[in-house]
Amino acid sequence: MQTTILIVSLILMAVVGVAYARAVYATDGPPAGPGANKARSALLWGMIVFGVILSVGTLREGVYDVAGPAPMVVNVSGGQWWWEVDTYEIPLGQEVEFRVTTEDVSHGMGIYTPGMTLVAQVQAMPGYTNKLVHTFDAPGTYQILCMEFCGIAHHDMVNEFNVLEAAE
Ligand SMILES: [Cu+2]
Incomplete structure:
Protein backbone atom coordinates (compact mmCIF):
# COMPACT_ATOMS: atom_id res chain seq x y z
CA MET A 1 0.00 0.00 0.00
CA GLN A 2 2.77 2.44 0.96
CA THR A 3 4.68 1.68 -2.26
CA THR A 4 1.55 2.28 -4.34
CA ILE A 5 0.97 5.62 -2.61
CA LEU A 6 4.59 6.59 -3.24
CA ILE A 7 4.43 5.71 -6.95
CA VAL A 8 1.09 7.50 -7.48
CA SER A 9 2.45 10.55 -5.63
CA LEU A 10 5.59 10.65 -7.77
CA ILE A 11 3.57 10.33 -11.00
CA LEU A 12 1.18 13.12 -9.97
CA MET A 13 4.12 15.31 -8.91
CA ALA A 14 5.71 14.76 -12.32
CA VAL A 15 2.45 15.71 -14.07
CA VAL A 16 2.23 18.92 -12.02
CA GLY A 17 5.91 19.64 -12.71
CA VAL A 18 5.48 19.22 -16.48
CA ALA A 19 2.34 21.39 -16.54
CA TYR A 20 4.12 24.04 -14.49
CA ALA A 21 7.18 24.04 -16.73
CA ARG A 22 5.00 24.28 -19.86
CA ALA A 23 3.10 27.23 -18.41
CA VAL A 24 6.23 29.05 -17.26
CA TYR A 25 8.29 28.51 -20.42
CA ALA A 26 5.48 28.90 -22.96
CA THR A 27 6.48 31.50 -25.52
CA ASP A 28 3.42 31.47 -27.72
CA GLY A 29 -0.15 30.31 -27.71
CA PRO A 30 -3.57 31.71 -28.35
CA PRO A 31 -4.52 34.91 -26.51
CA ALA A 32 -6.63 34.36 -23.45
CA GLY A 33 -10.30 34.55 -24.34
CA PRO A 34 -12.98 36.45 -22.41
CA GLY A 35 -13.92 33.40 -20.33
CA ALA A 36 -10.34 32.46 -19.40
CA ASN A 37 -10.47 33.60 -15.78
CA LYS A 38 -13.79 31.87 -15.25
CA ALA A 39 -12.35 28.64 -16.66
CA ARG A 40 -9.22 28.93 -14.48
CA SER A 41 -11.33 29.59 -11.43
CA ALA A 42 -13.50 26.56 -12.16
CA LEU A 43 -10.39 24.42 -12.70
CA LEU A 44 -8.83 25.64 -9.42
CA TRP A 45 -11.96 24.91 -7.38
CA GLY A 46 -12.37 21.61 -9.12
CA MET A 47 -8.82 20.63 -8.14
CA ILE A 48 -9.37 21.74 -4.53
CA VAL A 49 -12.60 19.73 -4.20
CA PHE A 50 -10.97 16.73 -5.91
CA GLY A 51 -7.93 16.97 -3.60
CA VAL A 52 -10.02 17.12 -0.44
CA ILE A 53 -12.17 14.17 -1.52
CA LEU A 54 -9.07 12.18 -2.47
CA SER A 55 -7.31 12.98 0.82
CA VAL A 56 -10.25 12.18 3.08
CA GLY A 57 -11.11 9.08 1.07
CA THR A 58 -7.66 7.50 0.92
CA LEU A 59 -5.16 9.09 3.29
CA ARG A 60 -6.63 7.80 6.54
CA GLU A 61 -6.62 4.22 5.34
CA GLY A 62 -3.18 4.58 3.80
CA VAL A 63 -1.63 5.78 7.01
CA TYR A 64 -3.36 3.67 9.63
CA ASP A 65 -3.93 0.36 7.89
CA VAL A 66 -0.26 -0.56 7.83
CA ALA A 67 0.09 -2.14 11.27
CA GLY A 68 -2.69 -4.70 10.83
CA PRO A 69 -4.70 -6.02 13.78
CA ALA A 70 -4.03 -4.64 17.24
CA PRO A 71 -1.44 -6.55 19.28
CU1 LIG B 1 15.43 -5.66 39.18
Missing part, protein backbone atom coordinates in the same frame (compact mmCIF):
# COMPACT_ATOMS: atom_id res chain seq x y z
CA MET A 72 -2.26 -8.49 22.41
CA VAL A 73 -1.48 -6.39 25.49
CA VAL A 74 0.46 -7.93 28.39
CA ASN A 75 1.02 -5.77 31.46
CA VAL A 76 4.23 -6.34 33.37
CA SER A 77 5.12 -4.70 36.65
CA GLY A 78 8.46 -5.04 38.38
CA GLY A 79 9.53 -4.47 41.95
CA GLN A 80 12.13 -5.53 44.50
CA TRP A 81 12.20 -8.39 43.78
CA TRP A 82 9.55 -9.82 41.57
CA TRP A 83 7.88 -9.55 38.20
CA GLU A 84 4.10 -9.48 38.00
CA VAL A 85 2.64 -10.51 34.66
CA ASP A 86 -1.08 -10.42 33.92
CA THR A 87 -1.02 -13.06 31.19
CA TYR A 88 0.82 -16.36 31.39
CA GLU A 89 -0.27 -17.79 28.06
CA ILE A 90 0.61 -16.14 24.78
CA PRO A 91 -0.37 -17.61 21.39
CA LEU A 92 2.45 -18.43 19.00
CA GLY A 93 2.85 -15.88 16.21
CA GLN A 94 0.70 -13.32 17.98
CA GLU A 95 2.09 -9.80 18.11
CA VAL A 96 2.38 -8.88 21.78
CA GLU A 97 2.70 -5.43 23.27
CA PHE A 98 4.30 -5.60 26.72
CA ARG A 99 3.51 -2.55 28.84
CA VAL A 100 6.24 -2.46 31.41
CA THR A 101 6.60 -0.43 34.56
CA THR A 102 8.02 -0.75 38.07
CA GLU A 103 6.75 0.08 41.50
CA ASP A 104 10.06 1.11 43.04
CA VAL A 105 13.46 1.43 41.37
CA SER A 106 14.57 0.93 37.78
CA HIS A 107 14.70 -2.63 36.51
CA GLY A 108 15.42 -4.13 33.12
CA MET A 109 12.93 -6.60 31.70
CA GLY A 110 14.72 -9.20 29.59
CA ILE A 111 12.78 -11.99 27.86
CA TYR A 112 14.68 -15.24 27.39
CA THR A 113 13.84 -18.28 25.27
CA PRO A 114 13.69 -21.77 26.83
CA GLY A 115 17.35 -22.05 25.72
CA MET A 116 18.16 -18.83 27.62
CA THR A 117 18.74 -16.66 24.58
CA LEU A 118 17.72 -13.04 25.05
CA VAL A 119 15.02 -12.15 22.50
CA ALA A 120 13.75 -8.78 23.69
CA GLN A 121 14.34 -6.28 26.46
CA VAL A 122 13.03 -2.99 27.72
CA GLN A 123 13.77 -0.72 30.64
CA ALA A 124 11.25 -0.78 33.51
CA MET A 125 11.12 2.71 34.97
CA PRO A 126 9.15 4.09 37.93
CA GLY A 127 6.43 6.48 36.78
CA TYR A 128 6.62 5.38 33.15
CA THR A 129 5.05 2.62 31.12
CA ASN A 130 7.41 1.49 28.40
CA LYS A 131 6.18 -0.54 25.47
CA LEU A 132 7.92 -3.52 23.97
CA VAL A 133 6.40 -5.16 20.90
CA HIS A 134 7.47 -8.69 20.08
CA THR A 135 6.13 -11.68 18.16
CA PHE A 136 7.19 -15.08 19.44
CA ASP A 137 8.07 -17.52 16.68
CA ALA A 138 8.76 -20.60 18.81
CA PRO A 139 6.61 -22.21 21.51
CA GLY A 140 7.89 -22.92 25.01
CA THR A 141 8.38 -21.46 28.44
CA TYR A 142 10.00 -18.07 28.31
CA GLN A 143 11.60 -16.40 31.30
CA ILE A 144 11.60 -12.80 32.38
CA LEU A 145 14.80 -11.83 34.13
CA CYS A 146 15.94 -8.52 35.55
CA MET A 147 18.77 -7.01 33.52
CA GLU A 148 19.66 -4.17 35.84
CA PHE A 149 21.26 -4.73 39.22
CA CYS A 150 18.59 -3.54 41.62
CA GLY A 151 19.61 -4.79 45.04
CA ILE A 152 20.48 -7.80 47.11
CA ALA A 153 17.93 -10.18 45.55
CA HIS A 154 18.26 -8.95 41.98
CA HIS A 155 18.97 -12.50 40.81
CA ASP A 156 15.60 -13.65 42.24
CA MET A 157 13.61 -11.44 39.89
CA VAL A 158 12.40 -14.27 37.70
CA ASN A 159 9.01 -15.01 36.24
CA GLU A 160 7.89 -16.99 33.24
CA PHE A 161 5.12 -17.38 30.70
CA ASN A 162 4.24 -19.90 28.04
CA VAL A 163 4.05 -19.38 24.32
CA LEU A 164 1.49 -21.85 23.05
CA GLU A 165 0.78 -23.20 19.61
CA ALA A 166 -2.78 -22.59 18.47
CA ALA A 167 -5.28 -25.13 19.77
CA GLU A 168 -6.24 -27.75 17.21
Whole structure:
Protein backbone atom coordinates (compact mmCIF):
# COMPACT_ATOMS: atom_id res chain seq x y z
CA MET A 1 0.00 0.00 0.00
CA GLN A 2 2.77 2.44 0.96
CA THR A 3 4.68 1.68 -2.26
CA THR A 4 1.55 2.28 -4.34
CA ILE A 5 0.97 5.62 -2.61
CA LEU A 6 4.59 6.59 -3.24
CA ILE A 7 4.43 5.71 -6.95
CA VAL A 8 1.09 7.50 -7.48
CA SER A 9 2.45 10.55 -5.63
CA LEU A 10 5.59 10.65 -7.77
CA ILE A 11 3.57 10.33 -11.00
CA LEU A 12 1.18 13.12 -9.97
CA MET A 13 4.12 15.31 -8.91
CA ALA A 14 5.71 14.76 -12.32
CA VAL A 15 2.45 15.71 -14.07
CA VAL A 16 2.23 18.92 -12.02
CA GLY A 17 5.91 19.64 -12.71
CA VAL A 18 5.48 19.22 -16.48
CA ALA A 19 2.34 21.39 -16.54
CA TYR A 20 4.12 24.04 -14.49
CA ALA A 21 7.18 24.04 -16.73
CA ARG A 22 5.00 24.28 -19.86
CA ALA A 23 3.10 27.23 -18.41
CA VAL A 24 6.23 29.05 -17.26
CA TYR A 25 8.29 28.51 -20.42
CA ALA A 26 5.48 28.90 -22.96
CA THR A 27 6.48 31.50 -25.52
CA ASP A 28 3.42 31.47 -27.72
CA GLY A 29 -0.15 30.31 -27.71
CA PRO A 30 -3.57 31.71 -28.35
CA PRO A 31 -4.52 34.91 -26.51
CA ALA A 32 -6.63 34.36 -23.45
CA GLY A 33 -10.30 34.55 -24.34
CA PRO A 34 -12.98 36.45 -22.41
CA GLY A 35 -13.92 33.40 -20.33
CA ALA A 36 -10.34 32.46 -19.40
CA ASN A 37 -10.47 33.60 -15.78
CA LYS A 38 -13.79 31.87 -15.25
CA ALA A 39 -12.35 28.64 -16.66
CA ARG A 40 -9.22 28.93 -14.48
CA SER A 41 -11.33 29.59 -11.43
CA ALA A 42 -13.50 26.56 -12.16
CA LEU A 43 -10.39 24.42 -12.70
CA LEU A 44 -8.83 25.64 -9.42
CA TRP A 45 -11.96 24.91 -7.38
CA GLY A 46 -12.37 21.61 -9.12
CA MET A 47 -8.82 20.63 -8.14
CA ILE A 48 -9.37 21.74 -4.53
CA VAL A 49 -12.60 19.73 -4.20
CA PHE A 50 -10.97 16.73 -5.91
CA GLY A 51 -7.93 16.97 -3.60
CA VAL A 52 -10.02 17.12 -0.44
CA ILE A 53 -12.17 14.17 -1.52
CA LEU A 54 -9.07 12.18 -2.47
CA SER A 55 -7.31 12.98 0.82
CA VAL A 56 -10.25 12.18 3.08
CA GLY A 57 -11.11 9.08 1.07
CA THR A 58 -7.66 7.50 0.92
CA LEU A 59 -5.16 9.09 3.29
CA ARG A 60 -6.63 7.80 6.54
CA GLU A 61 -6.62 4.22 5.34
CA GLY A 62 -3.18 4.58 3.80
CA VAL A 63 -1.63 5.78 7.01
CA TYR A 64 -3.36 3.67 9.63
CA ASP A 65 -3.93 0.36 7.89
CA VAL A 66 -0.26 -0.56 7.83
CA ALA A 67 0.09 -2.14 11.27
CA GLY A 68 -2.69 -4.70 10.83
CA PRO A 69 -4.70 -6.02 13.78
CA ALA A 70 -4.03 -4.64 17.24
CA PRO A 71 -1.44 -6.55 19.28
CA MET A 72 -2.26 -8.49 22.41
CA VAL A 73 -1.48 -6.39 25.49
CA VAL A 74 0.46 -7.93 28.39
CA ASN A 75 1.02 -5.77 31.46
CA VAL A 76 4.23 -6.34 33.37
CA SER A 77 5.12 -4.70 36.65
CA GLY A 78 8.46 -5.04 38.38
CA GLY A 79 9.53 -4.47 41.95
CA GLN A 80 12.13 -5.53 44.50
CA TRP A 81 12.20 -8.39 43.78
CA TRP A 82 9.55 -9.82 41.57
CA TRP A 83 7.88 -9.55 38.20
CA GLU A 84 4.10 -9.48 38.00
CA VAL A 85 2.64 -10.51 34.66
CA ASP A 86 -1.08 -10.42 33.92
CA THR A 87 -1.02 -13.06 31.19
CA TYR A 88 0.82 -16.36 31.39
CA GLU A 89 -0.27 -17.79 28.06
CA ILE A 90 0.61 -16.14 24.78
CA PRO A 91 -0.37 -17.61 21.39
CA LEU A 92 2.45 -18.43 19.00
CA GLY A 93 2.85 -15.88 16.21
CA GLN A 94 0.70 -13.32 17.98
CA GLU A 95 2.09 -9.80 18.11
CA VAL A 96 2.38 -8.88 21.78
CA GLU A 97 2.70 -5.43 23.27
CA PHE A 98 4.30 -5.60 26.72
CA ARG A 99 3.51 -2.55 28.84
CA VAL A 100 6.24 -2.46 31.41
CA THR A 101 6.60 -0.43 34.56
CA THR A 102 8.02 -0.75 38.07
CA GLU A 103 6.75 0.08 41.50
CA ASP A 104 10.06 1.11 43.04
CA VAL A 105 13.46 1.43 41.37
CA SER A 106 14.57 0.93 37.78
CA HIS A 107 14.70 -2.63 36.51
CA GLY A 108 15.42 -4.13 33.12
CA MET A 109 12.93 -6.60 31.70
CA GLY A 110 14.72 -9.20 29.59
CA ILE A 111 12.78 -11.99 27.86
CA TYR A 112 14.68 -15.24 27.39
CA THR A 113 13.84 -18.28 25.27
CA PRO A 114 13.69 -21.77 26.83
CA GLY A 115 17.35 -22.05 25.72
CA MET A 116 18.16 -18.83 27.62
CA THR A 117 18.74 -16.66 24.58
CA LEU A 118 17.72 -13.04 25.05
CA VAL A 119 15.02 -12.15 22.50
CA ALA A 120 13.75 -8.78 23.69
CA GLN A 121 14.34 -6.28 26.46
CA VAL A 122 13.03 -2.99 27.72
CA GLN A 123 13.77 -0.72 30.64
CA ALA A 124 11.25 -0.78 33.51
CA MET A 125 11.12 2.71 34.97
CA PRO A 126 9.15 4.09 37.93
CA GLY A 127 6.43 6.48 36.78
CA TYR A 128 6.62 5.38 33.15
CA THR A 129 5.05 2.62 31.12
CA ASN A 130 7.41 1.49 28.40
CA LYS A 131 6.18 -0.54 25.47
CA LEU A 132 7.92 -3.52 23.97
CA VAL A 133 6.40 -5.16 20.90
CA HIS A 134 7.47 -8.69 20.08
CA THR A 135 6.13 -11.68 18.16
CA PHE A 136 7.19 -15.08 19.44
CA ASP A 137 8.07 -17.52 16.68
CA ALA A 138 8.76 -20.60 18.81
CA PRO A 139 6.61 -22.21 21.51
CA GLY A 140 7.89 -22.92 25.01
CA THR A 141 8.38 -21.46 28.44
CA TYR A 142 10.00 -18.07 28.31
CA GLN A 143 11.60 -16.40 31.30
CA ILE A 144 11.60 -12.80 32.38
CA LEU A 145 14.80 -11.83 34.13
CA CYS A 146 15.94 -8.52 35.55
CA MET A 147 18.77 -7.01 33.52
CA GLU A 148 19.66 -4.17 35.84
CA PHE A 149 21.26 -4.73 39.22
CA CYS A 150 18.59 -3.54 41.62
CA GLY A 151 19.61 -4.79 45.04
CA ILE A 152 20.48 -7.80 47.11
CA ALA A 153 17.93 -10.18 45.55
CA HIS A 154 18.26 -8.95 41.98
CA HIS A 155 18.97 -12.50 40.81
CA ASP A 156 15.60 -13.65 42.24
CA MET A 157 13.61 -11.44 39.89
CA VAL A 158 12.40 -14.27 37.70
CA ASN A 159 9.01 -15.01 36.24
CA GLU A 160 7.89 -16.99 33.24
CA PHE A 161 5.12 -17.38 30.70
CA ASN A 162 4.24 -19.90 28.04
CA VAL A 163 4.05 -19.38 24.32
CA LEU A 164 1.49 -21.85 23.05
CA GLU A 165 0.78 -23.20 19.61
CA ALA A 166 -2.78 -22.59 18.47
CA ALA A 167 -5.28 -25.13 19.77
CA GLU A 168 -6.24 -27.75 17.21
CU1 LIG B 1 15.43 -5.66 39.18
